[in-house]
Amino acid sequence: MFVGCDIPKNVCVDKLYTFFKTSFKNNYSFVGESHDFWEMVFVCDGTVGITAGSDVYVLERGQAVIHEPNEFHRIWSEFDTNPTVIVISFSASLFPKVQSRIMNVDSQQLKTIDSLYRKAEECFKKNDVFISDIKDGCEYDAGHFIAVFELFIIELMGKQSPSVSNSVKSAEIYSSAVKYMEENPGAGLCIEDIARECSISGAYLKKIFMKYSGCGVIQYYNRLRARLACGYLINGKSVKETALILGFGDQNYFSTFFKRVMGISPSKYRSDAGRQTKYPDEF
Known part of the structure; x- marks a missing residue:
């Protein structure tokens, strides 16, 4: 008799809202927002200031921040740099417990997130930065994209670093x-x-x-x-x-x-x- 083994899922991404890469001027400052879905910001170059709820951080290349649903967040350029970031926002019915908002991202992980960004450009229709639908004939590719993105989240969240202290x-x-x-x-x-x-x-x-x-x-x-x-x-x-x-x-x-x-x-x-x-x- 076959019994089998139930395997719980760690992540289940249900919907994508944005997935874009952008560079800011050295005086850029976003007024801030909150929404009822997740958002991740990866710093690919330069330095940014981040407000996340009641906390403030300064992040450099190779760092990322995750904003939980309904958390106020804001971003701006720091130290006269022209930062480049990748921003992903999504809803998830399952998501790992966030031990720390701030994560260190190694060079291979930065390559992976950049590759995912390019794949998203191929798979999804967009209205400015907002994802609106799957491109015709890309249904399989979109499903593969989500599977890889979920695996990336599992790997990233499994290597969370202690929170970055802010002495400012x-x-x-x-x-x-x-x-x-x-x-x-x-x-x-x-x-x-x-x-x-x-x-x-x-x-x-x-x-x-x-x-x-x-x-x-x-x-x-x-x-x-x-x-x-x-x-x-x-x-x-x-x-x-x-x-x-x-x-x-x-x-x-x-x-x-x-x-x-x-x-x-x-x-x-x-x-x-x-x-x-x-x-x-x-x-």
């Missing part, structure tokens, strides 16, 4: 400020509250947030609160309950706040919860 004082302040906001979404914090917690001036805090998040301090805090509100509403909380959890004593004021950030009223968002996955795109 402004990056440490940014991280502390974001964590303070995340711990106090219902406190209705103002710039002075956050600056006081970080033992710096409000003016300096504003400069730090523009550098690492691309937006103002309170704008970041409001988007953080709106993101939490989305989660509560999707999971069945009433508009009134959500308002109270987030420190809004006035439900009408909360509704005005939510619509200003999200472009839709909380009651409408909640009624569409079964179909709703929208969060603030640019956190």
Whole structure:
């Protein structure tokens, strides 16, 4: 009698959104975004600054970062270099546990990811950098591409390095400020509250947030609160309950706040919860 052996999968990539290679000018700075799928950035040349959630890193050739779904991320050129990066974004129903956002990539792995990029160019239709469909007659090649990409992820994630520490004082302040906001979404914090917690001036805090998040301090805090509100509403909380959890004593004021950030009223968002996955795109 044949019993067989079940073999669990480690990775299952379901959909590709982008797979592109680009070079930045030495003054390039991307405002930042968040989305509900994974993203990996490989540095092929030069040096980049990366914001990932509340953390900030400086990455050089041979390093990569992975952004989990719904994590705010931002990238910019560092040290007057013209960096070249490969960016892949995808959804996955199975994915290994991320021990460290930052990974060291050897020369052979850089060649592999560059080869995958060229293969993606052959297999997929694109609208600018966005993948829209499989090219006619390339169905087999697209399936082979995904299989190789999944194996590459398994190899890469199996050799994760300890997190890169960041000794830049402004990056440490940014991280502390974001964590303070995340711990106090219902406190209705103002710039002075956050600056006081970080033992710096409000003016300096504003400069730090523009550098690492691309937006103002309170704008970041409001988007953080709106993101939490989305989660509560999707999971069945009433508009009134959500308002109270987030420190809004006035439900009408909360509704005005939510619509200003999200472009839709909380009651409408909640009624569409079964179909709703929208969060603030640019956190």
